[in-house]
Amino acid sequence: MSDERSESLYDAVGGIDALRRLSNTFYEGVLADPVLAPVFANFTTTHIEHVAVWLGEIFGGPARFTDELGGHQSLLRSHLGLAITEEQRGRWMELMGEAVRKELPDDELLRRRVLEYFDWGT
Numbered sequence: 001m002s003d004e005r006s007e008s009l010y011d012a013v014g015g016i017d018a019l020r021r022l023s024n025t026f027y028e029g030v031l032a033d034p035v036l037a038p039v040f041a042n043f044t045t046t047h048i049e050h051v052a053v054w055l056g057e058i059f060g061g062p063a064r065f066t067d068e069l070g071g072h073q074s075l076l077r078s079h080l081g082l083a084i085t086e087e088q089r090g091r092w093m094e095l096m097g098e099a100v101r102k103e104l105p106d107d108e109l110l111r112r113r114v115l116e117y118f119d120w121g122t
Contacts (some may be wrong), residue, residue: 006059007024008059008061009059009060009110009113009114010056010059010060010061011061012105012107012110013059013104013105013110013114014104015061016052016053016056016057016061016106016111017049018104018105019051019052019055019056019059020048020049020052021103021110022052022055022100022103023051023052023055023106024047024049025084025098025099025103026095026096026099026104027040027043027047027048029050029095029098029099030043030092030095032066033091033095035088035091036091036092039082039084044050050065050069053065053068053069054069059114059117067081070096071097083096084121089122092122093115093118093122094120096118097115097117100114
């Protein structure tokens with residue numbers, strides 16, 4: 001990864017296109033997974049774009065999630081009442097790790113930073 005002080009995580013991962021690929025690959029795995037598929041019973045393909053836009057914002061890119069999709073409060077409201085189990089959280093992290101390894105640049109520090117954020121956030 002280049003100079004971390006001048007490059008955002010958003011730029012380092014490859015911007016919105018990389019985040020769309022990451023989100024798409026991740027949800028392909030989620031929807032096929034017996035542990036996680038039930039959590040996403042109401043899943044629509046617009047969720048893939050919403051997640052990419054959300055990741056873009058939190059990784060230092062454009063504030064589109066806040067400007068267009070209601071920001072952090074909207075995110076929290078959409079996840080209320082899901083009663084995610086520790087098994088589901090762990091499986092979520094496993095599938096996200098697979099998607100990160102497949103879709104993000106081959107940079108171990110970059111990948112670790114992304115996964116550390118997900119581990120903290122979940």
